[in-house]
Amino acid sequence: xxxxFQYIFLFxxxxxxxxxxxxxxxxxxxxxxxxxxxxSYARFITVGDYLYIVDNSSIQTxxxxxxxxxxxxxxxxxxxxxxxxxxxxxxxxxxxxxxLYIYTIASNxxxxxTAAYDYSFPILPCDPVVxxxxxxxxxxHDGDIGGACGGENIVNELxxxxxxxxxxxxxxxxxxxxxxxxxxxxxxxxxxxDDWAGLxxxxxxxPYNIELxxxxxxxxxxxxxxxxxxxxxxxxxxxxxxxxxxxxNIHELSRIPIQL
Amino acid sequence: xxxxxIFFSFIxxxxxxxxxxxxxxxESVGEVQGLKPLYAAGDDWKTVTVVSSREIVQLGKIxxxxxxxxxxxxxxxxxxIDNTIPTNPQTIKFINVPGSKDISIKGNFLYTDNVSDLLxxxxxxxxxxxxxxxxxxxxxxxxxxxxxxxxGYFECVDASKGTVIAWESATLNNPECxx
Numbered sequence: 222x223x224x225x226f227q228y229i230f231l232f233x234x235x236x237x238x239x240x241x242x243x244x245x246x247x248x249x250x251x252x253x254x255x256x257x258x259x260x261s262y263a264r265f266i267t268v269g270d271y272l273y274i275v276d277n278s279s280i281q282t283x284x285x286x287x288x289x290x291x292x293x294x295x296x297x298x299x300x301x302x303x304x305x306x307x308x309x310x311x312x313x314x315x316x317x318x319x320x321l322y323i324y325t326i327a328s329n330x331x332x333x334x335t336a337a338y339d340y341s342f343p344i345l346p347c348d349p350v351v352x353x354x355x356x357x358x359x360x361x362h363d364g365d366i367g368g369a370c371g372g373e374n375i376v377n378e379l380x381x382x383x384x385x386x387x388x389x390x391x392x393x394x395x396x397x398x399x400x401x402x403x404x405x406x407x408x409x410x411x412x413x414x415d416d417w418a419g420l421x422x423x424x425x426x427x428p429y430n431i432e433l434x435x436x437x438x439x440x441x442x443x444x445x446x447x448x449x450x451x452x453x454x455x456x457x458x459x460x461x462x463x464x465x466x467x468x469x470n471i472h473e474l475s476r477i478p479i480q481l
Numbered sequence: 482x483x484x485x486x487i488f489f490s491f492i493x494x495x496x497x498x499x500x501x502x503x504x505x506x507x508e509s510v511g512e513v514q515g516l517k518p519l520y521a522a523g524d525d526w527k528t529v530t531v532v533s534s535r536e537i538v539q540l541g542k543i544x545x546x547x548x549x550x551x552x553x554x555x556x557x558x559x560x561x562i563d564n565t566i567p568t569n570p571q572t573i574k575f576i577n578v579p580g581s582k583d584i585s586i587k588g589n590f591l592y593t594d595n596v597s598d599l600l601x602x603x604x605x606x607x608x609x610x611x612x613x614x615x616x617x618x619x620x621x622x623x624x625x626x627x628x629x630x631x632x633g634y635f636e637c638v639d640a641s642k643g644t645v646i647a648w649e650s651a652t653l654n655n656p657e658c659x660x
Contacts, residue, residue: 255588257546265585265592272585272592274599276620277629288590289601289613302630446545451567453550455543460552462567474567477550480536 260444260455261305261349261403268308271330275303275315282330295331305349312387314357316350321359323387335387349444351406356428357382357390358411360401377401379413381428393428403444403455410434410468412452414442420454420461422471435471437461509655515634517651519556520643526579526596531610534560534572544584551584551591556647559584559593561607574607579646580624596644597622624648627660634659 256267264275272283272291279298283291302318313332315322320339324332340361350359359380377400383391399418404411409426419438423431440456450466451474459476537560541553550562550570558581561574580596589605590613601614623629626638628648637658638645 257544257551257586259585260543262542263544263583263585265583265594267585267587267592272587274583274619277623278621281619283599283616285587288587289603291592291599291601291614291616293616293619443540444543446543448545453543453545455540455552457540460537460540460543460550460562460570462564462570464567475570477537477562477570477572479540480538 258446258448260446260453261307261351261405262444263305263307264303266306266308266313268313268326269330271326273306273308273313273332275299275306277301277303279303280306280313280315280324280332282332284330294329297332297334299334300337307350307352309352309354312352314350314352314384316348316359318348321348321350321357321382321390323357323384323390325387336390338382338390338392349403351404351411352384353406355383355385356393356425357384358404358406358425360398360404360413362398362400362402362416379404381425381431383428396431402442405445405447405452407447407449407465410447410465412445412447412454414444414454414456416443417441420445420456420463422465422468424468434468437463437473510634512652512654513634513656515636515651515653515656515659516628516631516648517636517653518628518638518642518645519647519649521579521646522643526644526646527598527615528577528579529595529600529602529612530577532575532577535575537572541582542584544586546586551586553582553584553593556580556582559591561604574610576602576610594620596620596624596646627658632660 266273270285272285274281278301282295284294300317300319305316307314311326313324320337323336324334326332348359348361361376361378377398379396379398379401381393383393398415400416403414411423411425413421415421420442422435424434425431442456444455446453452463452465454461459478461476462474463471464474465471539555541555544551548565550564552560558578559576563571563573578593578595581593583594585592591602591604593600597618597620599616599619603611603613625645628635634653634656635658636653636656
């Protein structure tokens with residue numbers, strides 16, 4: 222009899238411990254990990270015990286076996302005008318002005334290139350990339366005033382690639398945009414910062430027929446981080462936060478002002 | 482004859498060399514918009530300090546972990562914003578890191594760039610953020626020569642003035658460098 226009470230008691234304690242772990246509804250999308258979530262313009266990314274850094278032309282691997290002392294284990298040349306790096310599972314997607322590069326990460330952390338898709342543009346636009354198992358989404362935009370990125374070429378578009386075979390990415394379709402910059406993906410929802418056109422939210426279930434669900438065009442959007450219902454959107458005047466737990470009722474939660 | 486060849490070689494070489502040099506000097510362009518380097522003298526660029534907060538002026542990249550938003554202030558450092566209550570985010574710290582553009586985190590360690598070096602900061606206690614390691618020269622020193630991703634005029638770098646920690650928009654008077 223005593224042991225039954227003991228079991229019940231232990232069960233109750235256990236339940237309390239488990240429930241306290243579930244935290245609030247906006248906790249990190251990947252649960253209890255020790256790395257965070259980067260925006261799409263990141264050139265640093267931590268994956269497991271490794272830190273990947275892209276610079277203008279190369280990708281470097283640092284071992285974080287001792288997280289306080291990164292140790293460089295590999296350097297590879299990629300190309301030119303490297304803009305961003307994105308991680309999905311054991312893959313790395315590198316966006317550059319010249320093309321889209323895909324890598325798989327070996328067990329020792331070293332990336333090996335599986336594909337290099339050349340855009341063949343005469344002048345280099347800017348371009349972050351996000352991806353999942355099947356698709357990669359790339360934005361290309363023309364040069365900034367004063368030339369932060371790539372000159373006067375008029376290329377402003379969203380490209381969707383089929384990356385189910387990472388050795389042979391297929392360009393599926395291109396959508397014209399105002400001047401697209403950062404982007405973020407949560408399931409079939411694509412958040413796209415379209416500069417003066419603001420934040421656009423698309424249902425991308427069908428890549429050939431993406432559907433604009435909502436658009437907030439009162440600000441100049443630059444980059445986003447979707448966090449399982451909470452969206453951080455960096456704009457030139459504020460960091461906006463939106464609740465998108467109900468995709469049909471996306472609403473602003475707050476804004477952090479930027480001095481202009 | 483030999484002298485003619487040498488002379489021709491010299492002429493050809495001059496052409497080759499001149500085509501490599503950033504032109505602009507040959508004609509005066511007057512006042513134009515461009516970028517100018519911001520310098521830190523000596524080893525000042527290695528100095529990392531933490532202040533309670535500063536206004537967000539020129540936003541860079543953004544990173545999120547455990548209800549905290551980390552926002553890069555382009556080439557100047559990192560804002561730390563407590564976002565436990567997303568309807569009421571609170572700015573709590575600013576880390577001055579000259580030349581910083583990127584952020585990533587593993588556990589209690591934040592990685593960022595300090596000009597050409599990789600810095601590791603212990604962020605386990607926001608009231609006691611410390612630099613625990615510095616890995617020198619992880620980046621090629623492009624920005625010490627010209628502003629990366631920039632097309633247009635810029636003020637030529639004068640290395641005697643120190644280390645370039647940022648490039649700022651400016652009205653330039655007859656700049657001699659452009660890309």
